[in-house]
Amino acid sequence: MSSIKEHFEIPAKLKTWAFALIGVGLVALIIGFITKGRGTEEEQAVFIGTIMYNTIFWTLVTNASMFFICVTTLAMGGWQQSFRRIPEAISTMVPIFGSITVAVLLFVVFSGNHHIYHWLDTNAVANDEILKGKSGFLNVKFFTIWTLLAVGLWSLLGWRMRQISSEADAAAFNGETGTSFIWRNTVRAALFTVWFALTVGSTVPWLWLMSLDAHWYSTMYSWYTFASSFVSGMSLIALWVIYMKNKGYLEYTNQEHLHDLGKFMFAFSIFWTYLWFSQYMLIWYSNQPEETLYFKHRVQGPYKGIFFLNLIINFICPLLILMKSSAKRNYTMVTFMAVLIIFGHWIDFYQMVMGSISKEVVTLGWLDFGILSLFVGLMIFFVAKALAKKPLIVKYHPFLKESIIHHT
Amino acid sequence: MAKKKFVVGCFDDEATLFPAVKKVRTAGYKIHDVYTPFAVHGLDHALGLRETSLHTAGFIYGITGTSTALGCISWILSYDWPLNIGGKPHFALPAWIPITFELTVLFAAVGMVLTFCYLCQLSPFIKKHHFHARATDDLFVMVIETTDKTNVDDLTSFLSNAGAVETDVQIAEAGWWLGRYDKDEVPFQNKIVAA
Numbered sequence: 360m361s362s363i364k365e366h367f368e369i370p371a372k373l374k375t376w377a378f379a380l381i382g383v384g385l386v387a388l389i390i391g392f393i394t395k396g397r398g399t400e401e402e403q404a405v406f407i408g409t410i411m412y413n414t415i416f417w418t419l420v421t422n423a424s425m426f427f428i429c430v431t432t433l434a435m436g437g438w439q440q441s442f443r444r445i446p447e448a449i450s451t452m453v454p455i456f457g458s459i460t461v462a463v464l465l466f467v468v469f470s471g472n473h474h475i476y477h478w479l480d481t482n483a484v485a486n487d488e489i490l491k492g493k494s495g496f497l498n499v500k501f502f503t504i505w506t507l508l509a510v511g512l513w514s515l516l517g518w519r520m521r522q523i524s525s526e527a528d529a530a531a532f533n534g535e536t537g538t539s540f541i542w543r544n545t546v547r548a549a550l551f552t553v554w555f556a557l558t559v560g561s562t563v564p565w566l567w568l569m570s571l572d573a574h575w576y577s578t579m580y581s582w583y584t585f586a587s588s589f590v591s592g593m594s595l596i597a598l599w600v601i602y603m604k605n606k607g608y609l610e611y612t613n614q615e616h617l618h619d620l621g622k623f624m625f626a627f628s629i630f631w632t633y634l635w636f637s638q639y640m641l642i643w644y645s646n647q648p649e650e651t652l653y654f655k656h657r658v659q660g661p662y663k664g665i666f667f668l669n670l671i672i673n674f675i676c677p678l679l680i681l682m683k684s685s686a687k688r689n690y691t692m693v694t695f696m697a698v699l700i701i702f703g704h705w706i707d708f709y710q711m712v713m714g715s716i717s718k719e720v721v722t723l724g725w726l727d728f729g730i731l732s733l734f735v736g737l738m739i740f741f742v743a744k745a746l747a748k749k750p751l752i753v754k755y756h757p758f759l760k761e762s763i764i765h766h767t
Numbered sequence: 768m769a770k771k772k773f774v775v776g777c778f779d780d781e782a783t784l785f786p787a788v789k790k791v792r793t794a795g796y797k798i799h800d801v802y803t804p805f806a807v808h809g810l811d812h813a814l815g816l817r818e819t820s821l822h823t824a825g826f827i828y829g830i831t832g833t834s835t836a837l838g839c840i841s842w843i844l845s846y847d848w849p850l851n852i853g854g855k856p857h858f859a860l861p862a863w864i865p866i867t868f869e870l871t872v873l874f875a876a877v878g879m880v881l882t883f884c885y886l887c888q889l890s891p892f893i894k895k896h897h898f899h900a901r902a903t904d905d906l907f908v909m910v911i912e913t914t915d916k917t918n919v920d921d922l923t924s925f926l927s928n929a930g931a932v933e934t935d936v937q938i939a940e941a942g943w944w945l946g947r948y949d950k951d952e953v954p955f956q957n958k959i960v961a962a
Contacts, residue, residue: 640861682826766808
């Protein structure tokens with residue numbers, strides 16, 4: 360173990376890049392606020408909506424890391440132990456991005472911005488049978504409580520998972536303490552997973568995203584959002600793993616682990632497409648006006664290009680490029696695909712949110728990329744900080760050996 | 768295929784099998800195959816076998832299925848016999864995707880199973896020589912092909928030294944053949960002799 364580089368020292372270059380990205384993002388945010396944030400209500404809605412989909416996207420993507428840890432823990436997986444500190448570090452972003460999300464969403468709800476959430480308009484709700492029927496769920500009180508609970512419990516339960524993982528740094532386990540360690544891991548992972556299912560798997564996408572089209576609903580929507588965030592989350596883990604390998608860390612992680620990460624990226628791209636198609640095809644087939652309203656301006660309107668670009672980036676590219684096992688074992692190829700997938704799903708979130716807020720005009724421009732760079736910069740900076748805090752290898756984890764000899 | 772002379776070495780542990788494979792290969796002998804009771808991870812690398820092309824075959828079968836489905840349905844429903852189904856366009860691509868998907872999977876799956884059987888020489892009505900019955904139970908059976916110049920006694924003792932618990936020399940058919948009986952066996956011969 361003595362030859363292993365356990366402690367990550369943040370390279371100066373990484374910090375420079377992170378600060379540059381944050382700087383660009385802040386400039387974009389300020390210019391955006393001056394040019395759009397103080398304009399008409401529609402312009403304000405576009406400005407806030409742009410921040411909103413970015414913060415929701417990055418919260419869900421970083422939260423997917425913790426979900427990955429919990430699910431592999433519940434499945435008694437051993438292969439991820441050699442690099443598990445990376446998803447752990449990424450998941451420390453949940454409280455940070457989560458607070459931004461809560462702040463933005465609560466600002467929208469309490470300022471009563473009905474250009475973003477139509478159900479905030481009390482007059483409209485009073486005269487609308489459909490919205491009246493949904494008002495038990497779509498109201499300010501429930502939205503606020505559930506949003507706070509969701510982000511709070513993701514942070515808390517995730518923190519408890521990271522907490523117990525530190526026990527494996529201290530001292531070796533014997534049969535009894537090892538069993539108890541695994542059992543407590545399982546319980547904590549199960550708690551997180553159940554809460555994850557109740558939030559990301561169902562209610563949170565309904566509240567945060569689907570209610571942008573207050574009249575519309577789709578049973579596929581939450582799974583679709585989950586698939587989008589999970590496949591981007593796996594790509595983000597892969598990117599960090601490759602970065603750390605390039606810097607000479609993570610000696611126990613090799614192509615076998617990369618292959619499995621690549622499989623996750625490939626499989627969940629297909630899963631995302633399956634949900635995309637199931638949602639689209641049923642609505643296209645039954646052709647009910649109240650259902651097709653979501654797709655009308657996306658498939659036939661100004662969002663047509665983005666809508667199908669989304670499908671090409673997130674389905675055709677992973678399908679054809681990541682299909683071969685040699686591509687999944689190739690560091691360059693996985694890096695390229697991970698960046699492409701994260702970008703593709705960011706575009707997906709863009710059209711999910713802005714396609715509803717600004718139906719007539721595609722707003723994609725400097726503000727979107729500026730806010731994106733703000734979030735990427737924050738993510739790079741804080742993840743690197745979290746990585747430097749703990750040893751990179753869970754030295755005494757009972758399953759570590761399984762990861763070292765991992766073979767696909 | 769012709770009959771060949773094989774030297775068979777049986778090992779009772781993976782841990783002795785792997786170094787033995789390495790020794791036999793570096794000594795320059797040609798390993799015909801290794802028969803194991805279960806799939807042994809990494810044995811294919813140790814034997815120096817090339818990556819299988821089964822997945823490439825699977826991709827080609829899948830593409831065949833996709834194009835068969837799309838070609839067939841689009842020709843029938845938009846050219847040969849267009850029907851008005853619920854006012855949908857004749858070229859109703861989203862409605863065809865599920866069938867296209869099914870046919871892709873069907874072609875890929877059936878094609879790959881048949882190709883796999885062919886590559887492994889597994890099939891009904893086919894027989895192959897078994898070098899050791901316990902290869903299906905608890906022995907790792909390494910079969911080495913010999914030539915006229917091979918010193919069989921040397922090779923046998925070489926295998927024993929490498930950790931083989933049992934060695935054997937067999938003259939056997941290398942490939943598969945059609946039929947229910949062993950190549951040399953004359954059916955019902957024993958019965959006739961007994962009578």
